[in-house]
Amino acid sequence: MDLQNISYLFMKFHTDRSALDAVLTSAEEDGFHTRVFWLEDLQAQAPESVRRETVRFSAYPGASLRLSASFQSALALPRTLWITDSAAGLSLLLAASVPCAACVTDWNASENLGKAPYLLSDLAQIDADDFDKIYQRGTGLPWTILQTQRLLVREFADTSHDLDALYRLYRDPDAARFLSPLLPERSREQEALRSYIRNVYGFYGFGSWALVRTKGGSACPCTDGDDIIGRMGFGIPDAGRPGFIPSFGYLIRADCRRQGFAIEAARAILDYGFRVLDFEEIEAVSRADNAASLHLLRRVGFQPVPAGQAPETAAIPGPPLLRFRLRRTS
16 A cells, blocks of 8 residues: 555544544554644634644634644655645645645535545545545556456556557557557657546546556566556547447557466456446447457457447448447346
8 A cells, every 4th residue: 555644634623523533543443644733713713722632733814824843744744645624725735736635524515625636525434445546646656456366457657667568569560450559759648648647547537457467466566667468448438429338448468468368357357347337338349350359358248239239430441340248247
């Protein structure tokens, strides 16, 4: 887990101390170190008895904020996620460029928290993995999706190593036959990857993921692009089509084919799609001459869609495109 600390920047002292204790206890039981700071204005002072116990930071209205040394140190603490309940606190955290989220309660509904990367409603019910994913998103670290016997499935990262791995994947002649190529200008492809991470992973929470070969049950370092042996995952449905049916797709590096990696990853990822992402149906498209793809789709249970029921596709030179569907079974 990348996250170690959770720091809370609250607007005022909560009269329901038991609720605050529940939040802190839940985080500490998950193994996090916690800190609480209070952002108080002059009209909402905590009682003096409470102040001595809890207040470590105060910010007063005016042109500048008076930041205590302990708060400044806390902002610089690595592997920390900040959570606030006020617009003032959120502005402070965003200005400091620290990973953060905002919590929404019955009494702070008037606060403008729209710029928060994440809005949380019940802090005590959020588990360690969710906190860790919020922190990872805020620091640009890729999410780990799942792990199989030989593979770790994770998001692509905005690094030169992952970009190198993508260019190696698409250098294969078979990939060129069936897939659109990457952009020849490396800087433009890096920006496209950065946009994909921000807009697809960031908004939908899924996409096409990196398949990383593991050694002895541990993931190879993300900095070693050679250990990315493929990509697999779900595409975003076309906006003009009814329903929400994501599309399954993959590419395995040429020197790693016929070793069972594709079927191993596909079974786990499709299960993740139904069980975790709650998909009702998944589709796939393959060219009629892509024998390896057709074989894999049938092995994992995809059924062909009759020609009269398949959505129209743009005319593409070459063999026809075949559509398949896989439905949730339980």
